[in-house]
Amino acid sequence: xDKVFPSLDEAVADxxxxxxxxxxxxxxxxxxIPLINALAKQGAKDLTIICMQMGPGNEDINxxxxxxxxxxxxxxxxxYRSASRGAESPTEQAVRAGELEMEVYPMGTFSEKLxxxxxxxxxxxxxxxxxTVVERGKEKKKFGEQEYLLELALKPDYAFVYAYKGDxxxxxxxxxxxxxxxxxxxxxxxxxxxxxxxxxxxGEIDGDMVHIPGVYxxxxxxxxxxxxxxxxx
Amino acid sequence: xDKVFPSLDEAVADxxxxxxxxxxxxxxxxxxIPLINALAKQGAKDLTIICMQMGPGNEDINxxxxxxxxxxxxxxxxxYRSASRGAESPTEQAVRAGELEMEVYPMGTFSEKLxxxxxxxxxxxxxxxxxTVVERGKEKKKFGEQEYLLELALKPDYAFVYAYKGDxxxxxxxxxxxxxxxxxxxxxxxxxxxxxxxxxxxGEIDGDMVHIPGVYxxxxxxxxxxxxxxxxx
Amino acid sequence: xxxxxxxxxxxxxxxxxRIASELEDGTCVNLxxxxxxxxxxxxxxxxxxxxxxxGMLNTGPLASKDEVExxxxxxxxxxxxxxxxxxxxxxxxxxxxxxxxxxxxxxLGALQVSEKGDLAGWQNPGRGLPEDIGNIGxxxxxxxxxxxxxxAMMHITNDGQYKIVKECSYPLTAQRVVDLIVTDLxxxxxxxxxxxxxxxxxxxxxxxxxxxxxxxxxxSPKLTEIHF
Amino acid sequence: xxxxxxxxxxxxxxxxxRIASELEDGTCVNLxxxxxxxxxxxxxxxxxxxxxxxGMLNTGPLASKDEVExxxxxxxxxxxxxxxxxxxxxxxxxxxxxxxxxxxxxxLGALQVSEKGDLAGWQNPGRGLPEDIGNIGxxxxxxxxxxxxxxAMMHITNDGQYKIVKECSYPLTAQRVVDLIVTDLxxxxxxxxxxxxxxxxxxxxxxxxxxxxxxxxxxSPKLTEIHF
Numbered sequence: 001x002d003k004v005f006p007s008l009d010e011a012v013a014d015x016x017x018x019x020x021x022x023x024x025x026x027x028x029x030x031x032x033i034p035l036i037n038a039l040a041k042q043g044a045k046d047l048t049i050i051c052m053q054m055g056p057g058n059e060d061i062n063x064x065x066x067x068x069x070x071x072x073x074x075x076x077x078x079x080y081r082s083a084s085r086g087a088e089s090p091t092e093q094a095v096r097a098g099e100l101e102m103e104v105y106p107m108g109t110f111s112e113k114l115x116x117x118x119x120x121x122x123x124x125x126x127x128x129x130x131x132t133v134v135e136r137g138k139e140k141k142k143f144g145e146q147e148y149l150l151e152l153a154l155k156p157d158y159a160f161v162y163a164y165k166g167d168x169x170x171x172x173x174x175x176x177x178x179x180x181x182x183x184x185x186x187x188x189x190x191x192x193x194x195x196x197x198x199x200x201x202x203g204e205i206d207g208d209m210v211h212i213p214g215v216y217x218x219x220x221x222x223x224x225x226x227x228x229x230x231x232x233x
Numbered sequence: 234x235d236k237v238f239p240s241l242d243e244a245v246a247d248x249x250x251x252x253x254x255x256x257x258x259x260x261x262x263x264x265x266i267p268l269i270n271a272l273a274k275q276g277a278k279d280l281t282i283i284c285m286q287m288g289p290g291n292e293d294i295n296x297x298x299x300x301x302x303x304x305x306x307x308x309x310x311x312x313y314r315s316a317s318r319g320a321e322s323p324t325e326q327a328v329r330a331g332e333l334e335m336e337v338y339p340m341g342t343f344s345e346k347l348x349x350x351x352x353x354x355x356x357x358x359x360x361x362x363x364x365t366v367v368e369r370g371k372e373k374k375k376f377g378e379q380e381y382l383l384e385l386a387l388k389p390d391y392a393f394v395y396a397y398k399g400d401x402x403x404x405x406x407x408x409x410x411x412x413x414x415x416x417x418x419x420x421x422x423x424x425x426x427x428x429x430x431x432x433x434x435x436g437e438i439d440g441d442m443v444h445i446p447g448v449y450x451x452x453x454x455x456x457x458x459x460x461x462x463x464x465x466x
Numbered sequence: 467x468x469x470x471x472x473x474x475x476x477x478x479x480x481x482x483x484r485i486a487s488e489l490e491d492g493t494c495v496n497l498x499x500x501x502x503x504x505x506x507x508x509x510x511x512x513x514x515x516x517x518x519x520x521g522m523l524n525t526g527p528l529a530s531k532d533e534v535e536x537x538x539x540x541x542x543x544x545x546x547x548x549x550x551x552x553x554x555x556x557x558x559x560x561x562x563x564x565x566x567x568x569x570x571x572x573x574l575g576a577l578q579v580s581e582k583g584d585l586a587g588w589q590n591p592g593r594g595l596p597e598d599i600g601n602i603g604x605x606x607x608x609x610x611x612x613x614x615x616x617x618a619m620m621h622i623t624n625d626g627q628y629k630i631v632k633e634c635s636y637p638l639t640a641q642r643v644v645d646l647i648v649t650d651l652x653x654x655x656x657x658x659x660x661x662x663x664x665x666x667x668x669x670x671x672x673x674x675x676x677x678x679x680x681x682x683x684x685x686s687p688k689l690t691e692i693h694f
Numbered sequence: 695x696x697x698x699x700x701x702x703x704x705x706x707x708x709x710x711x712r713i714a715s716e717l718e719d720g721t722c723v724n725l726x727x728x729x730x731x732x733x734x735x736x737x738x739x740x741x742x743x744x745x746x747x748x749g750m751l752n753t754g755p756l757a758s759k760d761e762v763e764x765x766x767x768x769x770x771x772x773x774x775x776x777x778x779x780x781x782x783x784x785x786x787x788x789x790x791x792x793x794x795x796x797x798x799x800x801x802l803g804a805l806q807v808s809e810k811g812d813l814a815g816w817q818n819p820g821r822g823l824p825e826d827i828g829n830i831g832x833x834x835x836x837x838x839x840x841x842x843x844x845x846a847m848m849h850i851t852n853d854g855q856y857k858i859v860k861e862c863s864y865p866l867t868a869q870r871v872v873d874l875i876v877t878d879l880x881x882x883x884x885x886x887x888x889x890x891x892x893x894x895x896x897x898x899x900x901x902x903x904x905x906x907x908x909x910x911x912x913x914s915p916k917l918t919e920i921h922f
Binding site: 112116119120121122123124125126127141143144146148152173174175176179207208209211 | 349352356359374406442
Binding site: 260261262263286309310312325328335337338340342344345347348359360362363365366369397407410413414415417444459 | 518519520521522535536537538539540541543548554555556557558561562564565594595596597598599600601602603604605606607610611637638639640641
């Protein structure tokens, strides 16, 4: 079961128009930029992109918007600039122009929806968002004294994730804060494509150090260590 | 924030009558037997014990039943003997005699209830148990074509967990299949007491190798490596 | 309903071997307690990943006496070994994986299987416990979560009762989940039209198998002897 | 409703210092983007664990230029360092921890806070986006999950509008969650009876603070100058 793909292009080749793709990364940490670039090159359209934020910071997701490949974005912190300052991103422009649909969830709800999909849980009750615009159209229920919102699982067709090390069987080891969304996105997606800095043979990663079990990962591609650096807000 | 307790007795001293205690361990793997022994000595009564199974295999939970310390057990595989053979355990005798209340959940539902409690999720919909005795008294809901059961979070007062290594701040590193219930029980409980084979200084466990973040663990006690061996069914 | 134990069929080991030949390369499989565990002996070296529900992928063969590591057991509490590419996770992650659809197949034991594919396997009422008390363990999650559910069992009980029945009288594990039943006497597929008898043990006829099976069997036009 | 910006109060750094003195030893704290992040400069060496919601406990000080590691940032996308006892986990685990009640305090910025403790902090309608679109980020989970919510903000907006209001007009982050408000001009506690003015910036009176605060303040009998 060798899951290594020889190139980024081949790893993303079969992504059809209309696919939903979860992309890992918290600002610059753990964003699989080479896979995003390969998708821009591949050209699939009408995509639903599920990611924390659309850039800049991970500018290359914005590139997909500029290319008009994205129909809908599902995010928790879509715009890099804060509420009151900074440049307007191509994503923000597209949302304002009505060219890009967008759904925004609280950060914890966002990943819990992915986690639920990967874990075979149809829906869950969270206290987050009660009494805000987030509760619109959702079922509310009281447990004890507190009200909770019913949130549904979110299952992407694909996930693009990033790992420090990956073996041929798909076992992934993450590094520091670059782990962020990768485990839950890997479990949630039908097909997970992992961009790994270091390619290992099975057995080279200590089984207790595997952060993402291989069964969640269908494709592994070796990438060079990205040379971008965090930008400071 | 040094969480190390000098002895097992001191670590369990404040457990009151009527407390609920989650105990990690899958058969023999990762069962914190010295903590169970300390609880037997301490003598708290009317306890609710939340664990995979009551023994033998982790015989010392049965000891709590023999001591008449347990009012209720919440399990997923309560009796070590299979459906058709093996000796009747003190737990099974107590259940038959009506001296011990028992609730049984499917194994995945059991830990998901603990996980929900630790994660601030009030309840979740699982497909497991639909059309069986498990669905009794529970809300059912259809998502797509499939029916799901609503299961509630289960929050213990205490958790007894086991780890290969723990530091003074409560960060725990687990070993192989002894990890099993420890992470979710640690997060779920109000007070988590970890029995660790190796006591480390902060920084001695690689931050990517911490399986249970220190914030979930309130007390750490050093124990000797247990010298029991797996018994074969 | 007492049926005579008149036929000699496959041993437990050969039931396991027949199931091993049913498993496909490149898949991830969970083996339950009992006969299912024996399947692992027949797939060594094949490209099949075994999951142990206490929190391990790529479980290796049983440990020899001097390999025993107390922190490394399978879900039947047997000391096992790890293989290159083994990994560990919590029991909760393990069941997330099971419900999440990552088991290509689960091989489970059973007390009864109905013609609709209902499975009863966690509680024998003869044990005399309240009907909601017993060793559910991982069976319900596996039965619901696995893409394919294969049952490994003896065709009838020790005291000569049907195990393949019209309706399960024992507490259910899950409804309409069984895909294939492999017994000492036969290989039977659960189809929408009913139970399809595909293979019979050497020396037996379809009528022989029907005589120890409560629901009416559909005999496959391609009926063969059980092959490995 | 336009209020004059007539008072000179604390700098952003001193707001952060005042909040640092409010935090207790032995606790776990999450600091939001903006002024809250500055609190970290004032608690170095203290027995306080900082959580970064992207998946880290025990975040260290900002990294110097040659310490920068691209896989190690805080939730404001700033390169940070690790301390002895730091650990890493997924963003999902991080928010499980936040909702699960493991944050003793969260320090957050705000656009508006109401006298009932409602918080509005994730969307400024002036930006002109649809009212359900904006950077919610971790704010809603933190506001609901943290045991104590401390707001760090300037007392009024740049264009002289109230930020401490009777009812929030901006989209809410959460209802009735704020415990303490620390601004450049005052320290105000949210109580069941209303907003309790506890401290005022040097040179100001309770009346001065009331003049830039929409709801009626209850003046503490123990009113003092802001102390650090």
